[in-house]
Amino acid sequence: MPELPEVETIRRALARHLVGRRVAAVEVGPKPLRRPLGQPLLTLALTGHTLLEPRRRGKFLLLDRAGGGSLLVHLGMSGRLQLAACGRPRPPHTHLVLRLDSDLELRLVDPRRFGLASWLAAGAEAVDPSLRQLGLEPLDPGLPAALPRLLAGRRAAVKTLLLDQRLVAGVGNIYASEALWRAGVRPTRPGGFISRDRVARLAGAVQQVLADAVEAGGTTLRDFSDPLGEPGLFAVRLDVYGRAGEPCPSCAAPVRRSLVGGRSTFWCARCQR
DNA sequence: CCAGTATCCTGCAGGC
């Protein structure tokens, strides 16, 4: 579900309610997510400890603990974090609960269980199998300079490459389509066969669309909301994603939907080359 | 190394 803008939106909301709070208790469900949750370690590592400002890396959240170490969270396709009063009923598929010393508890809810929550000891970030291979942060000012060499020599579809977290960490299926449309680049074009100035445009479009979406609090299609239940407002500003058959906002030709690398892709055959 | 496919899992919408 969440891409960089949604995860960043979640991070900011969490920062307002988690920083300086102590974890009073941890509850861990029995079902594994992408990796087993590791109940004893998680409980031991967090109970009684104070939380710092959360960080984001790509689509990962790092809930740092005072004194070192972090809870690493990834929301996969269907994961969400919810802050609610301790007494309120918990949704189905709640796999992890951090009860805070405020009146609130933080819940990790994930029906499909493609997500991840695992304890990272201090210094383990460089070793973690998921984190260590992550590529550049797309909002890094160095992206325009770096993108040409990331695409150089590659024959795979540029959209597939944008989704590869080892190249750029945080772009997902919505914003890949959106950025390619804004840049006028066809999603199926081999990465190594895009002219220099189009690559530059693409880098700019990736940064622009992600920044716009962060500003809008992310995209709510069906069920994304921030931890307090606020939906993201970017859906109305999507130009092509989910709009097959509707007129291209630029040229009015019908927006197409096709599969690229097995993922739904939305694009304009007239504007994108 | 690279490119392409299959797979993990649940819920929902749509067609019959």
Place this chain on the structure above:
DNA sequence: TGCCTGCAGGATACTG
């Protein structure tokens, strides 16, 4: 109403 299919915002293990 039920049953079936396809689809979903992701990552990774595997194949050639």
